[in-house]
Amino acid sequence: MDAYYDPKDLEDFPQIAEHASEQGEAFFEYYSKATSAGVLTEREKSLIALTVATVRHCPYCIDAYTNKCLSLGVSNDEMMEAIHVGAAMVAGDTLAHATQVRKILRKKEM
Numbered sequence: 001m002d003a004y005y006d007p008k009d010l011e012d013f014p015q016i017a018e019h020a021s022e023q024g025e026a027f028f029e030y031y032s033k034a035t036s037a038g039v040l041t042e043r044e045k046s047l048i049a050l051t052v053a054t055v056r057h058c059p060y061c062i063d064a065y066t067n068k069c070l071s072l073g074v075s076n077d078e079m080m081e082a083i084h085v086g087a088a089m090v091a092g093d094t095l096a097h098a099t100q101v102r103k104i105l106r107k108k109e110m
Helices: 007-017 021-035 042-055 059-071 076-096 098-109
Strands: none
Touching (some): 007 021, 007 059, 021 042, 042 076, 059 076, 076 098
C-alpha cells in the first residue's frame, strides 16, 4: 500500500460499533435519519455530504458520496460546483478569522 487511505477500509465502516455497540447503533440510527430524504431530497443531501466530506478531507466519505451522487444521477459538473461552494465557504471562514489578527494588530499599534 502506497498511502494511508485504503479504499477497502470503507467496507469495514459498518463494523465501527464492534466495541461500543450502543453508541454505534445510536450513530447509525441518527446517520440514517439525517441522510435520508426529508424536506431535502436524498440527492440534495448527498451533494451536501460530498461537499462536507471534501472540505473535511475525509477520503472514505469522498469515496462513498461521490459514488452515491453518481448513483442518484448527479452530474460531474454539479458535484464540482457543490465542492466549489464548500471551498468558498472555507476560504470565507478563514478570512473571517483574520479579524482576530487585525484586532490584535490594532491594539499593538495603539
